Amino acid sequence: MTTTLVFVAAFCIVAVLVYMARYSGRVLVARTRVIDAPIDAVFAQVIDFGNWSAWSPWLTDDANTGLTISGPSASPGSQCAWDSPRGSAGMIERVRSVPRKSIGHKLRLKQPFPLRGRSQWTFVERDGKTEVCWQLNTRVTFTMRAFAPTVKGALELDCQYGLDRLASLVEPASAARYQLTVLGPRDVEACRCVYQTYQGTIKGLPDAMRQCLADLRGQLGALGVTEIGAPLAFYLKTNIKLRTTVCHIGLPIGSADVGSMAVRDMPAHRAFGVRLQGDRAALEIAWYLAMQRLTADQLKPDQRLPPFERYWVTTDNAPGNDGVIEVNVPMLG
Numbered sequence: 001m002t003t004t005l006v007f008v009a010a011f012c013i014v015a016v017l018v019y020m021a022r023y024s025g026r027v028l029v030a031r032t033r034v035i036d037a038p039i040d041a042v043f044a045q046v047i048d049f050g051n052w053s054a055w056s057p058w059l060t061d062d063a064n065t066g067l068t069i070s071g072p073s074a075s076p077g078s079q080c081a082w083d084s085p086r087g088s089a090g091m092i093e094r095v096r097s098v099p100r101k102s103i104g105h106k107l108r109l110k111q112p113f114p115l116r117g118r119s120q121w122t123f124v125e126r127d128g129k130t131e132v133c134w135q136l137n138t139r140v141t142f143t144m145r146a147f148a149p150t151v152k153g154a155l156e157l158d159c160q161y162g163l164d165r166l167a168s169l170v171e172p173a174s175a176a177r178y179q180l181t182v183l184g185p186r187d188v189e190a191c192r193c194v195y196q197t198y199q200g201t202i203k204g205l206p207d208a209m210r211q212c213l214a215d216l217r218g219q220l221g222a223l224g225v226t227e228i229g230a231p232l233a234f235y236l237k238t239n240i241k242l243r244t245t246v247c248h249i250g251l252p253i254g255s256a257d258v259g260s261m262a263v264r265d266m267p268a269h270r271a272f273g274v275r276l277q278g279d280r281a282a283l284e285i286a287w288y289l290a291m292q293r294l295t296a297d298q299l300k301p302d303q304r305l306p307p308f309e310r311y312w313v314t315t316d317n318a319p320g321n322d323g324v325i326e327v328n329v330p331m332l333g
Helices: 002-021 039-049 049-054 142-170 205-223 279-296
Strands: 026-033 065-072 078-084 091-097 102-112 115-128 130-140 177-189 189-200 233-241 245-254 263-266 270-279 309-312 324-333
Touching: 026 115, 026 245, 039 049, 039 102, 039 115, 039 142, 049 065, 049 078, 078 263, 102 130, 130 142, 142 177, 142 270, 142 279, 177 279, 177 324, 189 205, 205 245, 233 263, 270 279, 279 324
Parallel strands: none
Antiparallel strands: 026 130, 065 078, 078 091, 091 102, 102 115, 115 130, 177 270, 189 245, 189 263, 233 245, 233 309, 270 324, 309 324
């Protein structure tokens, strides 16, 4: 009996190792952004680790983050190490730089996933603006190989968020920008909404939302009913790989009689929230940040309820940088 158990255990271990060996674990990520600022201003933000806490996606806003910078600020060999209780930890070392052209780093992340590799920055002047490319060439640990696509998706959002934050520091105040604020766990009041269903691409959602809300308001107006709160979008099913979603786009109407219009009730519950002010193109990053913080704080999402957005101020009636959208992840407890 003991021999059989040993054989089965050994077989399982070998099977897992063979399965993991199918994956290389290599992760390649590159994000490019044209920043409306002189190349010297952009290069200065990246070359000096002392500036990274203002824009890096890994140096969180957590006041308890341990941050250590060593070595000459703009020379090869300088290092930046960080460790946050919220789950971000790692070290980056500058290995080479060419003023106004490129910067190369060694990178080691410990959390939220372990990996090692290289980080490469390139800068090109474009008619007074700066085209910045941030590229990561890394490899996850052997035990993480099967999750390499997930790691790649997370790093892509990290790079985009970092470039966006970098741009917000040096671009004119009138440039399109956004700000993310973590609201954390909150009580959400019950809500009764009329709604229409959207099924299609994530890219097509903004136009569909404008049309759905116009239709709903027209029907409510014909019934003499007034909406009593900000529009909502409940996400029933989302396929990140295919970039598609099924959602209910709704308007709160309280206890009003709306005849045969479709109605859904959202019960009172707890939800983890993140507020996005500005360009709605950053909604995916807002959702990523919400899930990242939810996990770091060891909170559990309530999968019985759909995550949702609440549109407090839309860019249809305010300048682009003044739009306010909250993303909410229902949570247990």
